[in-house]
Amino acid sequence: MSETDMKLVVVGAAGRMGQTLIRIVHGMAGVRLHAAVERPGSPFVGRDAGELAGLGPIDVAITDKPLEAFVEAEGVLDFTSPAGTVEFAGLAAQARIVHVIGTTGCSADDEAKIRAAARHARVIKSGNMSLGVNLLGVLVQQAARALKAADWDIEILEMHHKHKVDAPSGTALLLGEVAAKGRGIELADHSVRVRDGHTGARPEGAIGFATLRGGSVVGEHSVILAGEGEQVTLSHSATDRSIFARGAVTAALWGRNQKPGFYSMLDVLGLN
Ligand SMILES: NC(=O)C1=CN([C@@H]2O[C@H](COP(=O)(O)OP(=O)(O)OC[C@H]3O[C@@H](n4cnc5c(N)ncnc54)[C@H](OP(=O)(O)O)[C@@H]3O)[C@@H](O)[C@H]2O)C=CC1
């Protein structure tokens, strides 16, 4: 450990991503786990964060007091829920720290609150923190631009584990947004998120979404560009949550040197 290590807080510490983040922060150079936060009343409060994450004791007790943790820290890694993230955004803004947000399923109202908090905090938010998916996004934008809507239909397919609560996934929506950008259209005006019954023929220029849920799948995404007699499929498979956690830590370190504002992983990775 060094004096210059960035002091990070993991919120939602007992969750699937929370535990992965604790392990990655513990093992990565340049950062240190300052605190781990769970809700008041959680059975994990008071337990050692390292023990919870399978590392053995690391002398960081899980707390239910996020603001106390944030004021002494430099960044927070947040993969929780929309309600949790909106609350943590307000606290991160009060503490003037970096807020890395991986939480998906936020409403337009949640997004507005997070963007308001970004007047004081350095917020980095992405539906997917992995390098691979963000590169895939760049390729999808290029493909959507090159393959015109009159001849090529865009469909986005995703599969996740059975515990996932939001659909389409944040990544699927991110890929839809970049496909729409490549086509020069608004996703909101062209997305087809559900099909059931007598739907009629596919509207030209639609961007369709299909969602599968089951088992322990970490994250599978495909963008299919379907033409007459041929298809182009661009896809990403996640097999380990550590890819998201490493991306989140990279984002926090990058955010340390930025002005308050709202940023994405494309900014962090220099892909924007
Ligand atoms: N952007 C990316 O790269 C990735 C994003 N994600 C997203 O991260 C989020 C979390 O995923 P996952 O770890 O699988 O989910 P889990 O349900 O396993 O973990 C969520 C954790 O956050 C806590 N939490 C939820 N709401 C609040 C709140 N209001 N206040 C305090 N704590 C809260 C939960 O506590 P409790 O159980 O008490 O509710 C739990 O400990 C999802 O939105 C998911 O889509 C996941 C992977 C990658």
Ligand SMILES: O=C(O)C1=N[C@H](C(=O)O)C[C@H](O)C1
């Ligand atoms: O909930 C998950 O697990 C994941 N969520 C993110 C999403 O909604 O795209 C990222 C990743 O695919 C895993």
